[in-house]
Structures are given as C-alpha cells and as structure tokens.
Amino acid sequence: MASNSPSRSYITTPLYYVNARPHLGHSYTTLLADVIARYRKQRGLQVTFLTGTDEHGEKIEQMAKSQNRDVREFVDEVSQDFRTTWEKMDLKFDIFYRTTDENHVKQVQHALQTLKDKGEIVFREYEGNYCVGCERFLTDNEVTATGLCPDHQKKPEPRKEANYFFLMSRYQQQLIDHYEKNSNAIRPEHYRQEVLSFLKQPLADLCISRPKTRLTWGIELPFDSHFVTYVWFDALLNYLVATGWSGPNWDKSLWETTNHLIAKDILKAHAIYWPTMLLALGAPLFSEIHASGYWLVDGTKMSKSLGNVIRPLEIEERFGRETPRFYLLREMSYGQDSTFTLEGYVNAINAYLANGIGNLASRVLTLCQKNFKGEFAPSSLIEIDHVVLAKRETTLTAWNHGFDELKYQNALKAWSELVTATDLYVNENKPWALAKDPAQAERLQTVLGVCLRLLQALAVIAYPVLPQASRALLAALGIEADPASSTSLALENRSLFHVSAEVPKLFLRVQLPVTEPAAP
Ligand SMILES: [Zn+2]
Known part of the structure; x- marks a missing residue:
C-alpha cells in the first residue's frame, strides 16, 4: 500500500431489530455515527459507515403473526422505515445492511459450516430457563432474586432442548488477555472493566440453534435442517460480511479499523460473543467498541407501553433541522x-x-x-x-x-x-x-x-x-x-469576504406548546 494513501475507518451502528420503529436510542447511535464519520472525513480519513436492520428471530415472527402479516412483508416494511428515517435526517451511511439478504444468509451458513468442521460447534441436550424476550436461556446468575428476567420482568419458562453449542468457553483466556492489553478495545473505560469483571466468572458455551418446531424465521443450519440459527450469531456476522468476508476480495485492512458503536444493553453480545466468534473463525478482532448509556425519558427507560417514546425525526420536523444532532x-x-x-x-x-x-x-x-x-x-x-x-x-x-x-x-x-x-x-x-x-x-x-x-x-x-x-x-x-x-x-486568515445580501436564518427560536396539540 502506498504510504500516502489515506487512513481508513470503518464505523458501524448495531443492526436495529425490526420489532420497533426508529426511536431516540436508535437515532442517537446512528446520528453519532454520522457525526463521527463526517468528523473523520474532514480530517482526511477514508470512512465507511454501516447501519442496517436485524430481521430474524422469535420476536419478529410472533409480532408479524400477531398482526396477521406475512413475515417477509413485515420486515421489509419496518426495515424501509429505518432507512427512510435516516435518509430524512440526512445521515449519510455507505452501507445499509439487511440480515435477510441472500449473501448474508450464504455467509452465515459458511461461517457455521467452517466452525462445525473445525470442531467449534457441538450438539448437546440442554435443560434450563428460557426467556422469550431475550430469545435465550438465562443462567441462574442472570435472573433476579425472585427468578425474573431483569430486562423483561417475566419469569423464564423451563425448557428442555437438544441444541447446537458454539464452544465459546475455549476463548475466555484469550479474550481476557486481549482486553487487558488493549485499553481502547472497549470505551469508555468503565465498560472495559465491566467486561473484564464479567470474564472472571467461568464463561458458558453459547447455544446457537433453535429447533424449527418453535421457530422457522431464521437461517437454517447448513448441517442440520431441523434447526435455524440463533439471531445474535446470525446478526453479528454482518459487520464482517459487509467488508467482503469470506470472498476473494475481502477488505481485511478496512475490517481491522472497525469501531462498533452500540448502547450498553448489547455490550455482552459485542464484547463477548462476537470476538470469540472472530477468534474461532481466525479473523482479526475489531479495533474498538464505543458504548453509550441509555436515554431516559422522565427518568425511566422509553417503552411503548409507557407511551414516552421520543422520535427524533418528529422532533426535528417540529423544532428545526439538525437540532437533535x-x-x-x-x-x-x-x-x-x-x-x-x-x-x-x-x-x-x-x-x-x-x-x-x-x-x-x-x-x-x-x-x-x-x-x-x-x-x-x-x-x-x-x-x-x-x-x-x-x-x-x-x-x-x-x-x-x-x-x-x-x-x-x-x-x-x-x-x-x-x-x-x-x-x-x-x-x-x-x-x-x-x-x-x-x-x-x-x-x-x-x-x-x-x-x-x-x-x-x-x-x-x-x-x-x-x-x-x-x-x-x-x-x-x-x-x-x-x-x-x-x-x-x-x-484561514482571509482578508477578503463577499458577504451575501441576504442574512440566513440559521436557527429559529422555538417554544414548548402550551397545551398538547390535538390528535390529527
Ligand atoms: Zn428477558
């Protein structure tokens, strides 16, 4: 590579799960990625900015069925909603990735077959407590004192299943060494400490399959047609596949510059599952994870049921361009x-x-x-x-x-x-x-x-x-x-200016509505 070629930078947002329309949390991460991309381009870097949608899994299938919708049609519509929202907010992504695209499905199956052939995936009988909201079994350490899923406040159902497991535990020490050596691998620092402290406990293997008897909306395992792939295992691979892995034109040097922007709720999937998958596949690790906290509305997390969902596109339309940024x-x-x-x-x-x-x-x-x-x-x-x-x-x-x-x-x-x-x-x-x-x-x-x-x-x-x-x-x-x-x-110390005849109105003063506007 010529020494004067510009440095590269690969910035990703999570692929947003299509069980909700774009809200404040999604918008914050995506507009921050846009700001960082523009910042780096302004400094001469060659930037690739990826965003997209995560479209498989139990919650999606259930949601489409509850609305009597065809699942494919349903995910197409929500995915398009995300894309249109970002375009209206002038967020200039280079790649809009969808996990239902044909090439993604092919590459996920290739990754699964590679790991199976290397002995990194095994078949096991498993009995445990399954949370539908999380779409996985919860360990005893993860449930609250009263036995509830902390994220969904629901009691997980006892289930017994034979499934395929990725031997994630093999990579525990390698992962600890990596995070101890690379102080920028997870930022801000307190999240790196959180992950390192989590890694002090023995790491369990990761269940990466779901039997078709309960879920069909997923990527079929290439080595067992009775199962589909666990949605996280499928979705995380997007970041790598988007750089051309595993084809002959894989842009490895771009991949190595990866900065994953996420919110803290998906830190574990990105800081633990994902790097162990990369290690097992023999691919280099991402460069950095940047994790944000939550946006709270009136002191609590936003949720549809609380009716406190803030949508930045609506805010922007009401209070002015670029004001959410x-x-x-x-x-x-x-x-x-x-x-x-x-x-x-x-x-x-x-x-x-x-x-x-x-x-x-x-x-x-x-x-x-x-x-x-x-x-x-x-x-x-x-x-x-x-x-x-x-x-x-x-x-x-x-x-x-x-x-x-x-x-x-x-x-x-x-x-x-x-x-x-x-x-x-x-x-x-x-x-x-x-x-x-x-x-x-x-x-x-x-x-x-x-x-x-x-x-x-x-x-x-x-x-x-x-x-x-x-x-x-x-x-x-x-x-x-x-x-x-x-x-x-x-x-620049310019001494000649041609000031335009018209004074632009850059930002207007805005006001809180005195009463809530009537519903349209
Ligand atoms: Zn849960």
Missing part, C-alpha cells in the same frame, strides 16, 4: 445515562443555536451589509483582535480532544465558548458606534473582518455536527470552499 451530543455524557426532556431541548436550542450562533451570525452579517466594504487590512490588527483570533486554534484543539476522548459534550462546550467570545468581541468593539465616526472607518473594517474570520472558524469546526448550517453560514460569508474535507479552512 446538537442537543443529543451536548446533553449526553458519553457512556452515562442521560435524561431527555422537551423543556431541556427547547432551552438548549434557544440558548446555543437560536440566541447563540444564529443571533451572532445575523448580527454580524447585518452590520457587514451596512458597513463592510468586502476587504480588511490584516496589518492593522491590534492586540484585542489577535487575542480573539487565537481562540480559533484553542477551540479546534479542544474540539479534537473532545472527539478523541469520546467527550462530545466538551467539544460542543468549547465551540459554544467561541460563540460567546465572538459576541463579547462585538460588544466591546461596538462596530455600530465606529460606523458613526468617519475617522474610525478603517477600524470598523478591521473589527468586522475579524468577526467574519471567527464566523468562518465556527462554521468549519461545527461542520460534523451541523453540516447544513455550516454550509449556509459559509455561503453567507461568500466562501465556496467545502468544509467537508478540510479543517484548515477554520484557521
């Missing part, structure tokens, strides 16, 4: 649970977007239209100008640091501080007063020129989070360069 990244301390409230949403949009960058841009651009001659002389800069312009670089450094550390909140705080610093610069230098004094004509041009350089930096830095607003602001400054592929534009 800004709010969700700014509100969540990555790795911890966060609470979504409409009131907090409205306050954040008004404070940081409408009254923040929106008001600043409109104030400066309006002053420019009246007073700016298009050029300013950089030689006439004085101390106060240099001081504020230097903040562009410190903001960019803090922004990059936030992304490196998965502290997106800190990145956005640093950016908002540059908005505030620019506002302050305007207030202190009073261009409206300078405009009244002909002797201050040159100073007026300088002050407005400095403001435009700062707006340019704000637009370019914010691009990964607010791509459309970033482009609109640059267009208003008369800058044609594309913020998508470079950050040097943020620090």
